[in-house]
Amino acid sequence: MIIVTGAAGFIGSCLISKLNQEGFNNIIAVDKFDTPAKNKNLKGKKITQQVERGSFFHWLDQNHKQVEFVFHLGARTDTTEFDMELLNELNLNYSKQMWNKCIEYQIPLVYASSAATYGGGEHGYNDDHSVIENLAPLNPYGISKNEFDKWVLKQEQQPLFWAGLKFFNVYGPNEYHKGRMASVIFHAFNQIGNTGQMKLFRSHNPDFKDGGQMRDFVYVKDVVEVCYFLMHHRKDSAIYNLGSGEARTFLDLVNATFKAMDKEPVVSFIDTPADIRDKYQYYTQANMDKLKAIGFTRPFTPLEEGIDDYVKNYLQNDNYC
Numbered sequence: 001m002i003i004v005t006g007a008a009g010f011i012g013s014c015l016i017s018k019l020n021q022e023g024f025n026n027i028i029a030v031d032k033f034d035t036p037a038k039n040k041n042l043k044g045k046k047i048t049q050q051v052e053r054g055s056f057f058h059w060l061d062q063n064h065k066q067v068e069f070v071f072h073l074g075a076r077t078d079t080t081e082f083d084m085e086l087l088n089e090l091n092l093n094y095s096k097q098m099w100n101k102c103i104e105y106q107i108p109l110v111y112a113s114s115a116a117t118y119g120g121g122e123h124g125y126n127d128d129h130s131v132i133e134n135l136a137p138l139n140p141y142g143i144s145k146n147e148f149d150k151w152v153l154k155q156e157q158q159p160l161f162w163a164g165l166k167f168f169n170v171y172g173p174n175e176y177h178k179g180r181m182a183s184v185i186f187h188a189f190n191q192i193g194n195t196g197q198m199k200l201f202r203s204h205n206p207d208f209k210d211g212g213q214m215r216d217f218v219y220v221k222d223v224v225e226v227c228y229f230l231m232h233h234r235k236d237s238a239i240y241n242l243g244s245g246e247a248r249t250f251l252d253l254v255n256a257t258f259k260a261m262d263k264e265p266v267v268s269f270i271d272t273p274a275d276i277r278d279k280y281q282y283y284t285q286a287n288m289d290k291l292k293a294i295g296f297t298r299p300f301t302p303l304e305e306g307i308d309d310y311v312k313n314y315l316q317n318d319n320y321c
Contacts, residue, residue, distance in 0.1 A: 001026045001027075001028060001048065001063075001066045001067050001068055002019060002024055002026065002027050002028070002067075002068060002069045002070075002071070002231075003028045003030060003060075003067055003069070003070040003071065003072075004016055004019075004027060004028070004029055004030065004071045004073065005030040005031070005053070005056070005070075005071065005072045005073055005074035005098075006030075006031060006072075006073035006074030006075065006112070007027075007029030007030055007031045007042065007047075007050075007073075007074075008029065008031040008032075008033060008035070008038045008039050008041050008042050009031065009038065009041070009073065009074065009077075009174075010041070010170070010172075010174050010175040010177075010178060010220065011073050011112070011167070011170060011220060011223055011224070012029075012031070012041075012071070012073045012074065013041035013042055013045070013174045013320075013321065014172065014173065014174050014220045014221070014223070014224050014321045015071060015073070015224045015227055015228075016029065016042070016045050016047065017045065017224075017321045018221075018224040018225070018227075018228055019228070020045060020046045022228065025046035025047075025048070026048050027045070027046065027047045027048055028047075028048060028049050028050075028051055028059075028063075028067075029042060029045075029047045029049070029050045029051070030050075030051045030052075030053055030056045030074060031050070031052075031053060031074060032052065032053050032054075033050060033052065035177060037176065037177040038177040040176070040177075040320065041174045041176075041177070041320060043320065044320075053074060053094075057097060057101060060101055060105070064101075064104075064105035064107065065105075067105065067107050068107070068108075069107065069108050069109075069110075069231050070098065070102055070107050070108070070109045070110070071110050071111075071227060071231075072095060072098050072109060072110070072111040072112065073111075073112045074090075074094075075090060075091045075095075075112060075145075076090040076091055076141070076144075077141065077181060078141065078181055079116060079139050079141045079142070079181065079276075079279075080139070080180070080275060080276060081140060081141055082140055083140075084140050084143075084144075087140050087141060087143075087144040088144060088147075091141070091144035091145060091148065092144050092147050092148050092151075095111060095148045096148070096151065098111070099111075099152065099155070099159065099162075102159040102162070103157050103158065103159050106159070106160055107159060107160075108159060108160060108161040108162065108231075108234055109159045109161070109162045109163075110162070110163045110164075110165065110227060110230050110231070111148075111162070111163075111164050111165070112164075112165055112167060113145050113146075113148070113149050113164040113165055113166045113167070113239060114141070114142060114145045114166060114167055115166050115167060115168040115169070115216070115241070115243065115281075115284050115286065116137055116138070116139065116141055116142030116145060116281075117132070117135050117137050117142050117145050117146040117149060117166060118135060118137070118142075118166075118281075118284065119135055119136040119137045119138045119142065119281075120136070120138060120281065120282075121281065121283055121284065122136070123135055124287070125216075125241065125284060125285055125286055125287055126241075126287045127166060127238075127239055127240055127241040127286075127287065127290050128290075129153055129238070129239060132146065132149050132150055132153060132239065133150055133153075138278075138279035138280070138281065139276075139279045148164075149164055149239055152164060152239070153239075158237065159237075160234075161234040161235060161237055162237045163230050163237060163238060163239070163240060164238075164239040164240070165223075165226065165227070165239075165240055165241075165242045166239065166240065166241045166242060166243075166286070167218070167223065167242050167243075168215070168216040168217070168218050168241070168242065168243030168244070168284055168286050169183065169215045169216060169217045169218065169243070169284070170183070170218055170219075170220050170223055171183035171184075171185045171186070171217055171218075171219065171220065171306070171307075171310065172219050172220030172221060172306070172310050172314075172321065173220065173310060173313075173314040173315075173319065173320055173321035174220070174320055174321050175220075176318075183217075184250060184253055184254070185217075185253060185257055185307055185310060185311075186315070188253070188254050188257040189257055189261065189311060189315045192257065192258060192261055192263060193261070196263070196266060197266035197267065197268065198254050198257070198258070198265075198266070198267050198268075199267075199268050199269065199270050200250050200251070200254060200267060200268075200269055200270075201213070201250075201269070201270065201271070201272040201280075202269040202270060202271050202272060203282070204271075204272055204277055204280075205282050207282070208282050208283075210269045211249060211250050211251035211254070211267065211269065212249050212250075212251065213249065213250050213280075213282050213283070214247040214248060214249050214250075214282070214283045214284070214285070215247060215248065215250070215281070215283075215284050216243035216244055216245070216246065216247050216248075216284045216285045216286045217243075217244060217248055217253060217303055217306075218242065218243045218244045218286075218300065219244075219300070219301040219306035219309075219310070220321070221301065221306075221309075221321075222244070222298075222300045222301055222306075223242060225298055226240075226242055226291065226296060229295075229296050229298075233294065233295065235294075236294040238290070240290055240291045241286035241287060241288055241290065241291065242286065242291070243284070243285070243286025243288065244286070244288075244300040244301070244302075244303070245285070245286055245287070245288040245300060246285065246300075246303075247283060247284065247285035248303050251267065252303060253303065253307070254267055255267075256303060256304045256307040256308070257307055257311060259304075259308075260307050260308045260310075260311035260312060261311060261316075288300075
């Protein structure tokens with residue numbers, strides 16, 4: 001029996017698809033299940049039971065002997081959320097409770113952290129534990145994720161195996177419900193389809209040209225491969241980066257989307273919204289040496305290949321992973 005929290009969400013539902021493909025069908029899906037658009041991500045998945053987020057720990061107390069592994073991917077993921085009390089409840093305290101239950105019942109745990117913890121990148125993007133205490137995230141979401149990472153590293157008691165994954169800019173199928181928080185590729189596909197052109201945020205940093213802002217974009221299919229690898233690896237407990245290892249510009253991304261849609265690129269620029277302008281990451285690139293060193297040698301999907309697959313096999317047909 002495998003637990004997936006955030007099961008109806010973007011990465012969680014893609015992970016369940018991967019587990020099903022590999023023959024793991026005894027899945028306990030944990031989420032709030034109050035968003036019909038999000039629940040479509042679970043259609044056709046092989047799941048034993050859906051458990052509401054609020055009653056999950058009671059369920060676990062009753063059923064822990066059957067549980068083999070926990071993927072804790074559920075969180076409040078809105079980077080524009082400023083309700084710190086809500087973020088502490090869902091991203092910090094819930095995760096602490098999950099950690100302690102996994103210790104109590106000797107269950108291995110993989111949990112979702114975020115590259116948002118790196119802030120402006122002044123300390124680099126190395127997943128060295130010694131750096132984590134000094135990181136200064138740019139928004140409350142990043143703070144809540146980093147606070148949990150910091151707490152984890154101070155714990156003398158640990159699950160028999162655990163891994164925290166700092167997700168970089170994940171894109172791919174099953175993000176239809178995410179609205180403003182969906183990937184730029186998702187927004188580009190829709191904007192290009194509706195208007196024939198794409199508007200990108202203007203750079204407000206003299207070190208970067210308009211459209212030259214760089215992020216580490218990682219395909220969700222690669223993300224779930226790492227999760228699956230760790231489920232079987234079960235040693236070398238640590239916090240790991242999870243990106244492609246290569247920073248690419250937003251212009252690269254948009255041009256690849258135009259190409260996948262068989263359209264000529266037409267790009268213009270608009271001001272970055274004031275509410276996120278001073279909390280905007282202009283460059284991220286995951287150092288992936290640590291994950292590779294423990295044996296994950298599968299190559300990551302190049303951006304152009306990932307976008308081509310996403311556009312042609314999912315977005316153009318409203319397909320789900």
